[in-house]
Amino acid sequence: MLMNRTTPFMVPVDDANPAIIKNEALCSECGHCFAVCEEEIGVAAKYLLNQREAYPCIGCGQCSAVCPEKAITGRPHYKIVKELIKDPEKIVVFSTSPSVRVGFADGFGKEPGTFAQDEMVGALRALGADYVFDVTFSADLTIMEEGSELLSRI
Ligand code: SF4
Ligand code: SF4
The missing domain is CATH 3.30.70 (Alpha-Beta Plaits)
Known part of the structure; x- marks a missing residue:
């Protein structure tokens, strides 16, 4: 129904x-x-x-x-992340999307559009991240795939 x-x-x-x-x-x-x-x-x-x-x-x-x-x-996940960072057996990897570097600056009251990659990576490393990667290339692939799907649909 x-x-x-x-x-x-x-x-x-x-x-x-x-x-x-x-x-x-x-x-x-x-x-x-x-x-x-x-x-x-x-x-x-x-x-x-x-x-x-x-x-x-x-x-x-x-x-x-x-x-x-x-x-x-x-849904906040910071408590889970904090526990993982505390665990010496874990290697903690952050993989951020391209928009996060700008949203991060926005959250700290910077000019809209400010690129804050260094600050973001520094903050994550200070919090205990073992590695920080970004997914810029795969985000590009996603856009290409979405574009292809759209073309095939219309
Ligand atoms: S108040 Fe929020 S959760 Fe409730 S119906 Fe409106 S948009 Fe949805
Ligand atoms: S699909 Fe998106 S908009 Fe719809 S209920 Fe889930 S989170 Fe909300």
């Missing part, structure tokens, strides 16, 4: 979701989260189309970005 689109829907956030968490007490049931997931991301649209019972969240986090009440937020 297709869901009634006139009702404000909310994305169901499972306790096991590795990317997002939800504080039900803050939710005003505005439906923005479902709208972005359906109309912008296309995941909820696929869910409705296939009449699937399980919600196939891909962890993009866009529902949290549009939530006006901050009821949905990213």
